[in-house]
Ligand SMILES: [Zn+2]
């Protein structure tokens with residue numbers, strides 16, 4: 001798909017700046033089969049890694065990482081290589097999103113390799129993630145036009161929208177909703193050694209549905225209040241499982257995000273079965289992702 005990107009900086013919901021970035025590379029359209037059963041299909045990769053597909057549009061978030069600590073799931077080598085090589089269902093990914101630089105969410109060489117293979121794919125993430133691609137991926141010069149660092153500030157957001165350039169004039173594109181619209185939210189990962197981590201939350205509009213992904217955002221009202229996510233019409237929220245262990249956490253999820261569906265992610269692999277059973281019993285809306293490549297459709 002030939003596409004243009006619009007990058008818009010917003011401060012607490014107010015439009016303050018706007019600029020047009022170079023388009024992504026156009027390639028022959030050889031995408032694999034679109035999602036069938038629903039309007040969007042979600043495939044679990046590992047930990048907080050998911051791919052969201054709607055028609056020919058695909059987004060991968062936190063899906064490319066390697067072994068880090070024992071309790072975190074990671075894609076096995078054959079799957080990771082398939083993603084890095086943009087093969088099979090991983091062909092034609094429009095956006096790679098990365099919540100933050102921690103090794104259970106991101107590996108710069110893996111993301112760099114995917115960008116090398118798939119010229120149409122854009123990495124849109126924090127300045128910290130973009131910087132690590134530069135430092136750790138030896139061919140970074142060859143992929144730099146596919147890397148977009150979005151503005152990051154705690155409590156602020158940026159927006160990207162993507163539309164087919166063939167029939168939407170640039171001057172009109174700004175005013176029309178894109179096929180894919182992504183809000184990048186500057187969320188805190190916590191205090192101490194986590195205080196400087198640029199953790200991005202994402203609201204991803206694709207296939208007419210809205211998906212929320214939090215990365216490792218710290219569980220507090222102060223972290224989310226400014227974004228009014230409960231008014232955003234979230235269809236599916238990917239929530240770190242620890243939010244859902246307590247009544248207090250489950251109430252925060254409802255109060256802050258008001259999601260129609262909840263998928264628990266970042267599940268400790270040593271306790272996966274117990275966590276799955278407990279969380280699904282506590283709230284019938286919750287589905288727990290524990291099996292690599294399991295899918296859900298919406
Ligand atoms: Zn983290």
Ligand SMILES: [Zn+2]
Nearest residue numbers: 102104105216
């Ligand atoms: Zn994590």
